[in-house]
Amino acid sequence: MNTTISNSKISASIKHSGAELFSLKNNQNKEFIWEGNPDFWGKHSPVLFPIVGTLKNNTYTINGVEYQLPRHGFARDMEFQLIEKSENRAVFSLKYTDETLKKYPFQFELQLIYTLQESTLDIEYKVINEGNTKMPFSIGAHPAIALPDAFENYSLDFEKKEILEYNLLENDLISNKTKTLETTNNLVPLNYKLFENDALIFKTLQSNSLTILENSKPYIKVAFADFPSLGIWTKENAPFICIEPWLGYSDTPENSGDLFEKEGVLVLDADQSFQAKFSIQIL
Template structure:
């Protein structure tokens, strides 16, 4: 099942499977979300929960008991319930169940709230800890922005002038090796060589937003003020770019395995609620 929301300028369509955004069009019917061609990457904008990235050996421990989670967790592969809908907004919910408890021993509710305002789609994450104990988790976004022209016609413009140091991935884990993106007035021209070692992982950034430029003109802006970390990724010769606001990232190679001690992890107290939001603005 799918749900569509709209206003006079934008229309967004969301799958109930994974509560995944799969289409964002303007009033000229121009599409801004990657189509999901499996020859490159068969997704559009998955939710990353309760981990972001990869665990060492896909394994972690809680109270010395071992559990297994796949890359980016399980929420993106589960059916969400549509719990509220208006013309320009929709609320989706996923609650813990017997299957999730085998992989992640906490009672939770995860909500995704999509709202269209003017030329922006706001995506809010709500995590409710329904357990009687503290709950460790990460959460992140993975929207793939469609790039209809030649890849090299695009560039990033970061909100602020800063040193854009990112960590390299090795076997899907965060390494200690870093590189720094070269910029001219905060602009980074796109080319596929940037991603020959997989995603660019920025543990911290001063910028709260990033604008994609098409032929030097503003195309799409992603605002991620609530999120401390950012991933940027594509596949070779793929006509999309993923701008990924994150809380958390892959394990380091020397991670001890205890989820409570994982670098970048969030800890939510019992009966408490976490909120974060990012937006995709069509320019």
Template sequence: MITTLSNATLSASIKHKGAELYSLKNHENQQYIWEGDPAFWGKHSPILFPIVGTLKNNTFTIDGKKYQLPRHGFARDMEFQLIEKTENSATFSLLATAETLLNYPFEFELQIIYTLEENDLVIAYKVVNKNNSKLPFSIGAHPAIALPGDFESYAFEFEKEEKLTFFLLENDLISNTTKTLETTKNVVPLTFELFKNDALIFKNLKSKSLSILKNSKPYVKVDFEDFPSLGLWTKDQAPFVCIEPWLGYSDTTDNSGDLFEKEGIFILDAHQTFDAKFSITIL
């Protein structure tokens, strides 16, 4: 099933599977979300929960007991329930099931709320801890922004001037090797060479927004005030780039395996609620 929202400027469509943003168009019918061609990458904007990235050996431990989770967790592959809908907003909910409890032994509710506001699509996350104990989790976004035409006519523009140090992956885990992006007035031209070693992973950024420029003109902006980390990714020759606000990231190569000790993990107290949001603005 697909739910569609609209306002005077934009329309957005969300698949109930994974509560995944499927389409974001202006009223000239220009598409800003990647179409999901499996020849490159068969997704559009998956939710990453209850982990972001990859666990060492796809395994974690709680109180010494081993559990397994696939890359980016399970929420993106599950059917969400639409629990509230207006013309310009929709709220989707996912509850723990007997199946999820086998691999992630915690009761939770995950809500994803989409709201169109003028030129913005605001995507809010709500995580409810339904346990009498603490809930360890990570959560992240993975929107793929469609880049029609020449990939190298686009550029990133970071909000603030800063040293853009990112971490390299080693067998899908965060290594201790870093590199620094060269910028000119906070601008980084896009090339496929940038992504030759997979995603660029920034653990902490001063910038809380990132714009895509097309031929030096504003195209799309992603604001991520509530997220400390960011991933940037594409596939070779693919006409899209992912701007990924994250709370957490892959295991480090020296990770102990204990989920409560995982670098970047968020620990939510019993019966508490976590809220965060980011937005995609059409410029």
């Protein structure tokens, strides 16, 4: 099943499977989300929960007990319930099950709240700890922005002038090796060589947003003030770019395996909730 919300300027469509945004159009019916062609990458904007990235050996421990989770967790592959709907807003919910408890032994509810405001789509995450113990988790976004023109005709304009240092991935884990993204007049011109070693992972940024430029003209703005980390990714010759606000990231090779000790992890007290949002604005 799918749900669509709209206003006079834009519309957004979300799959109930994974509560995944798969369409964002302006009122001229122009599509801004990647179509999901499996020849390149068969997703559009998956939800990353309860981990972001990859665990060492896909394994973690809680109180000495081993559990396994696939890359980016399980929420993106589960069916969400639509619990609230209006013309310009939709709220989806995923609650723990007997199956999730085998992989992640915590009683949670995850809500995805999609709201349209003018030409902006706000995407809010609400994580609720329904259990009586502390709950470690990470959460992140993975929206793929469609780039209909030649890839090299796009560039990234970060909100602030800063040194854009990113960590390199080794075997899908975050290494201590870093590189600095070169800029031209504070812009990062896109080319596929940037992604030869997979995603660019920024543990911290001063910028709270970035704007994708198409032939030097503003195209899409992604704002992520609630998210300290950011991933940027595409595949060779693919006509999209993923701008990925994250709270958490892959394990480091030195990680102990204890989820509570994982670098970048959040910990939510019993009966407490956590909220964070980012936005995609059509320019």
